[in-house]
Amino acid sequence: MVLKEYYWFFEKALSSHVCDKIIKLAKDRKKEKGLIGGLKIDKTAKNKLTKDQKKYLDKVRKSNVTWVNDQWLYNVICPYIQTANKNAGWNLQIDWFETMQFTLYKKGQFYDWHCDQNDSPYNYPEAPQFHNKIRKISATVQLTEPEKYKGGELVFDARNKMNGSKNILKNKKFLPKGSIVVFPSFVWHKVTPVTKGERNSLVVWSLGKPYI
Numbered sequence: 001m002v003l004k005e006y007y008w009f010f011e012k013a014l015s016s017h018v019c020d021k022i023i024k025l026a027k028d029r030k031k032e033k034g035l036i037g038g039l040k041i042d043k044t045a046k047n048k049l050t051k052d053q054k055k056y057l058d059k060v061r062k063s064n065v066t067w068v069n070d071q072w073l074y075n076v077i078c079p080y081i082q083t084a085n086k087n088a089g090w091n092l093q094i095d096w097f098e099t100m101q102f103t104l105y106k107k108g109q110f111y112d113w114h115c116d117q118n119d120s121p122y123n124y125p126e127a128p129q130f131h132n133k134i135r136k137i138s139a140t141v142q143l144t145e146p147e148k149y150k151g152g153e154l155v156f157d158a159r160n161k162m163n164g165s166k167n168i169l170k171n172k173k174f175l176p177k178g179s180i181v182v183f184p185s186f187v188w189h190k191v192t193p194v195t196k197g198e199r200n201s202l203v204v205w206s207l208g209k210p211y212i
Helices: 016-027 051-060 071-087
Strands: 008-010 064-068 100-106 110-114 134-142 149-151 154-157 180-184 188-191 194-208
Touching: 008 071, 016 064, 016 100, 016 194, 051 110, 071 100, 071 134, 071 180, 071 194, 100 110
Parallel strands: none
Antiparallel strands: 008 180, 064 100, 100 194, 110 188, 134 180, 134 194, 149 194, 154 188
16 A cells, blocks of 8 residues: 555644553553564463563563553544544544553663554454454554653654665654554554663554455
8 A cells, every 4th residue: 555644643632641640550450571463372381482482572572561441541542543544544444443552661672663464354253343354553652751761762664665665754743742643554663772761652453344
């Protein structure tokens, strides 16, 4: 898909009070190690990741996450995704939102190049809201004041598929607390290593029917 807009941005969309409320909500819940799509985990084993899996994961992603699905969060954030979908001209069909992921990046933590869209639709016949759907649109909510950390930049790759060259897109306007960046889930992006302090963000994925 050729895109005119690789992302749509809302500066300081959420108040500092709402951001702090999200942080408190998430930090009161159990933290997990941030994983990557396609990593097969044996949930019956005491050690969920094999040694090789841990080694590979550490090269790609280091972060901690918690999960939140409080309805008021969807009421606040999801309208921005709908607006971005229209205003950016993507007009992608979406009809469901996954559980939101609160991500905590401390010094030395990062998430290398990746896209949020899997290579096949979800296969959950017991959950029709997910079954045979794919991630269409992602959103990242910036929850931390930019002066409280260094590094941790959200960067996009507007890759030219004709020649494979990269076109790195980053913008300091992403940094203000409460800002929301919305983008198609197939767009490649990364979070650079945090070199000082701590960065908190909230990630939201919207689902829809496969393109074909």
